[in-house]
Amino acid sequence: MVPPILWRCLRTPPITHPLKPRPRLHNFTTTPPLSAKPLKPKGPPPSSKMKSGIQRTQSNKIRIKKEPIVAQKPAYEPGQRKELRKRIVLSNTNAIQVVLPTMTADLIGNEDAAGAMFALPSGEEDTTIDRLRALEAFQTKQHWPFFHRPCTLFRRETVEVGRLFERVMQRESTGEDGWANERAILHGYYGCGRTILLLQAMTWALQKDWVVIAIPNAQDLVIGHTEYELEGNSHLWLQKAYTTDLLNKILKANQKTLKRMKLSQSYRLGRIEEVQKGDAMKKVLETAVLDPLLAWDAFNVLLGELGLPGSPPVLFTLDNLNQISIPSKYRDPAFNVIHSHDLALPNTFLAYLSGKRSFHKGITLAATSSKCSRTLALDAALEGREVDPYERLDPRIGPSIEGAQIIHVDSLSKEEAKALMDYYSESGIMKDTVDLTTFNEKYAVSAGNPRDLFSTCLRMRQ
Amino acid sequence: MNVPSPRPLNSISLLWDQTSEHQTTGITNPISSLSSTTAVTMATAGSFLQRCHRALTKIPRLTSQLTSQPPRKPFHPHHPRLLTTSTTTTTTTTALTDLSQPLPEVAPRTRLTPLSPSYYTGSPEYYDNLLALQDLLRSHQALPTIHGDDAPVVKWKTIDEYRLIVGDRVKPSRYNKVIHILDRLNRIDPAIMPAETKEVLALYMRPENQALGRKIERTTDNFGRAYAIGRRKTAVARVFLVEGEGEALVNGMPVNKKFSRLHDRESVLWPLIVTNRVDRYNVFAVVRGGGLTGQAEACTLAIARALRIHEPALKHALREAGCVTVDHRQVERKKPGHLKARKMPAWVKR
Numbered sequence: 001m002v003p004p005i006l007w008r009c010l011r012t013p014p015i016t017h018p019l020k021p022r023p024r025l026h027n028f029t030t031t032p033p034l035s036a037k038p039l040k041p042k043g044p045p046p047s048s049k050m051k052s053g054i055q056r057t058q059s060n061k062i063r064i065k066k067e068p069i070v071a072q073k074p075a076y077e078p079g080q081r082k083e084l085r086k087r088i089v090l091s092n093t094n095a096i097q098v099v100l101p102t103m104t105a106d107l108i109g110n111e112d113a114a115g116a117m118f119a120l121p122s123g124e125e126d127t128t129i130d131r132l133r134a135l136e137a138f139q140t141k142q143h144w145p146f147f148h149r150p151c152t153l154f155r156r157e158t159v160e161v162g163r164l165f166e167r168v169m170q171r172e173s174t175g176e177d178g179w180a181n182e183r184a185i186l187h188g189y190y191g192c193g194r195t196i197l198l199l200q201a202m203t204w205a206l207q208k209d210w211v212v213i214a215i216p217n218a219q220d221l222v223i224g225h226t227e228y229e230l231e232g233n234s235h236l237w238l239q240k241a242y243t244t245d246l247l248n249k250i251l252k253a254n255q256k257t258l259k260r261m262k263l264s265q266s267y268r269l270g271r272i273e274e275v276q277k278g279d280a281m282k283k284v285l286e287t288a289v290l291d292p293l294l295a296w297d298a299f300n301v302l303l304g305e306l307g308l309p310g311s312p313p314v315l316f317t318l319d320n321l322n323q324i325s326i327p328s329k330y331r332d333p334a335f336n337v338i339h340s341h342d343l344a345l346p347n348t349f350l351a352y353l354s355g356k357r358s359f360h361k362g363i364t365l366a367a368t369s370s371k372c373s374r375t376l377a378l379d380a381a382l383e384g385r386e387v388d389p390y391e392r393l394d395p396r397i398g399p400s401i402e403g404a405q406i407i408h409v410d411s412l413s414k415e416e417a418k419a420l421m422d423y424y425s426e427s428g429i430m431k432d433t434v435d436l437t438t439f440n441e442k443y444a445v446s447a448g449n450p451r452d453l454f455s456t457c458l459r460m461r462q
Numbered sequence: 463m464n465v466p467s468p469r470p471l472n473s474i475s476l477l478w479d480q481t482s483e484h485q486t487t488g489i490t491n492p493i494s495s496l497s498s499t500t501a502v503t504m505a506t507a508g509s510f511l512q513r514c515h516r517a518l519t520k521i522p523r524l525t526s527q528l529t530s531q532p533p534r535k536p537f538h539p540h541h542p543r544l545l546t547t548s549t550t551t552t553t554t555t556t557a558l559t560d561l562s563q564p565l566p567e568v569a570p571r572t573r574l575t576p577l578s579p580s581y582y583t584g585s586p587e588y589y590d591n592l593l594a595l596q597d598l599l600r601s602h603q604a605l606p607t608i609h610g611d612d613a614p615v616v617k618w619k620t621i622d623e624y625r626l627i628v629g630d631r632v633k634p635s636r637y638n639k640v641i642h643i644l645d646r647l648n649r650i651d652p653a654i655m656p657a658e659t660k661e662v663l664a665l666y667m668r669p670e671n672q673a674l675g676r677k678i679e680r681t682t683d684n685f686g687r688a689y690a691i692g693r694r695k696t697a698v699a700r701v702f703l704v705e706g707e708g709e710a711l712v713n714g715m716p717v718n719k720k721f722s723r724l725h726d727r728e729s730v731l732w733p734l735i736v737t738n739r740v741d742r743y744n745v746f747a748v749v750r751g752g753g754l755t756g757q758a759e760a761c762t763l764a765i766a767r768a769l770r771i772h773e774p775a776l777k778h779a780l781r782e783a784g785c786v787t788v789d790h791r792q793v794e795r796k797k798p799g800h801l802k803a804r805k806m807p808a809w810v811k812r
Contacts, residue, residue, distance in 0.1 A: 189718070189719065190722075411716075411718075436741075437738050440708065440738075440740040440741045441731075441735050441740055443708075443740075444708055444710065444717075444731050444734070444735070444740040444741075445717075445724065445727050445728050445731060445735075446718065446724075446727075447710075447716050447717050447718035447727070448718075449718050452718060452724060452727075455724060456724065459724070
């Protein structure tokens with residue numbers, strides 16, 4: 001066997017790498033060269049005979065021990081604060097549990113139930129709350145974290161919303177082939193419970209296996225936070241990123257219904273993608289969610305299919321209608337302000353609200369908002385009053401809500417306020433006992449406004 | 463009422479044992495005339511005056527002119543301040559017992575003794591008066607009192623008139639002390655008020671002028687509305703209060719639309735809340751001027767006043783809640799040389 005290293009090789013001089021530093025080898029040492037400690041820097045020169053301590057006291061220099069600069073860890077990760085701000089907590093295990101009946105779809109339009117509290121449906125298999133959460137039907141500052149589980153008050157206005165459902169369902173059951181469309185706007189003073197009414201409507205719709213399409217806050221559409229582009233044919237500005245989000249919400253909330261929905265014809269999404277006739281609508285949306293370029297087309301496919309006979313009923317809601325009645329923050333290439341109605345999504349919603357487009361069976365429900373700058377044109381349109389020709393109001397606002405039923409959301413009646421206060425008291429957040437004196441006082445101070453009623457009940461008087 | 467003016471007493475508040483006779487002759491006449499002319503009911507008031515001005519009552523006892531008078535009521539038993547020495551009292555008693563006999567010969571006194579314990583205070587008349595009132599109050603301390611709002615409305619003598627009684631210059635703060643005691647005496651339950659106190663109080667009352675002091679009695683109108691005005695800062699609230707179900711309209715709006723702040727709304731309805739009348743009255747208010755807080759608190763005052771027209775008995779409760787007293791504070795004006803009302807420009811060296 002020939003050794004791999006030949007004797008000749010041992011005799012050849014070692015190859016030295018020109019760039020590689022080589023450890024300096026002493027002639028004789030037992031310490032391995034790399035494990036030896038590096039040489040200490042030289043101390044004071046041997047000429048100075050003074051001790052270092054004495055030297056320090058005599059020097060005029062101020063010696064400040066510099067602390068090493070440590071990179072501070074940020075208090076919050078990027079996006080963490082927004083997540084905290086937007087987090088919705090729906091239960092509080094510290095709160096006392098209150099036994100309440102569930103808000104089922106049987107209660108639609110039931111006048112006798114008005115003035116009682118109902119719990120939102122929750123259970124092992126019931127995913128309604130999760131789906132509502134996906135639709136962003138719950139908002140922050142609605143005091144959900146104070147209670148053991150989400151419960152809502154059944155009000156007179158809830159009965160009126162239920163009437164819309166009743167009318168649509170009546171047509172459905174009689175088998176008429178006619179179109180059943182209801183359009184309504186919830187309008188009232190601040191804190192009167194419009195968003196909660198939307199929540200109640202969505203709860204019913206989800207229980208009834210309707211398709212629920214919800215724009216939770218119209219402000220997101222107009223404040224210029226999402227990207228936008230002009231679509232040549234319709235001269236509308238598309239917001240594809242937002243539409244993708246919206247489709248995602250629709251998909252999460254309506255899985256079962258969308259699975260059952262079959263396409264009536266083939267469609268082309270974007271430039272290349274195609275969906276065939278007979279495909280499930282769920283598949284279309286799942287494709288579109290992955291690619292924002294397909295989102296708008298997919299959304300149109302969904303709306304188009306929902307307008308055909310045989311499609312499931314739809315609930316299309318938009319909160320904060322006022323926000324799309326004022327000029328948007330978007331600009332066109334000529335730096336002109338884009339009118340909110342020229343944005344594709346608000347335009348589509350208003351088309352349904354004003355009856356220009358319609359579902360086969362469905363409800364279009366909008367809620368106004370108080371946290372908005374003045375919208376004189378919308379106010380005039382909601383009141384239905386004649387506009388003074390010298391008043392320069394936006395002429396596009398009035399027709400956009402034409403024909404929609406206006407549901408006035410009023411203050412709570414005494415019975416409703418009593419039910420709410422009892423619920424607060426039983427949940428353990430209200431310390432006073434609910435007797436006639438306390439009730440009268442709190443009802444008078446809040447003037448029956450639900451938001452104020454909560455704060456008066458919670459507040460301790462000094 | 464004939465109130466004696468004891469001003470000339472200034473000169474004789476110090477009793478000179480030996481020389482008192484010819485000094486006091488000048489003032490005995492008004493005293494005797496007073497005692498003879500006043501009615502029998504004035505006897506107690508007279509004794510009070512007697513206590514107020516000890517110098518006034520003491521001196522005549524030593525004089526031979528008044529020896530025929532019946533002995534007056536002795537000093538108040540609660541009165542602890544008899545500064546006169548025992549020798550003086552013995553001389554007075556002997557003088558009173560042996561009416562017809564000449565004064566016994568006593569060794570001439572070596573030390574002069576002031577008769578009034580307040581002699582060295584600087585204004586003995588005022589302090590005698592105050593001490594006497596305090597004694598009276600002390601003796602009636604345990605009597606049941608009523609609330610100040612229920613006490614009979616009395617107008618006390620003004621400071622100038624009081625100065626005439628005391629016969630000395632009285633500072634306003636000292637006058638206020640007296641008025642404070644009188645107010646307290648006036649709050650004694652009228653059913654058991656001692657006659658003596660009544661008469662003492664009558665001494666300090668101002669005669670009532672019917673034409674001036676006429677108070678307009680406010681009532682509800684024929685629709686059952688009570689109308690009242692309240693002011694706060696620069697806001698003026700006019701309120702109509704009717705019996706109803708607890709609706710409140712301010713400038714035609716429900717309270718939650720007019721006042722978005724919860725605290726303001728509570729202020730508006732405060733008189734009704736504290737008296738537990740929220741669901742019994744309807745409020746219709748018109749508020750003008752000022753800001754929201756001023757308007758809310760003007761409403762408070764007006765509603766409280768209107769409520770008192772409906773139910774006058776609620777006055778205490780409303781006073782306790784602070785709805786009766788007017789807050790008359792206004793914004794302080796800006797002054798020339800100041801940046802604001804009080805703020806001065808910063809000091810600059812030059």
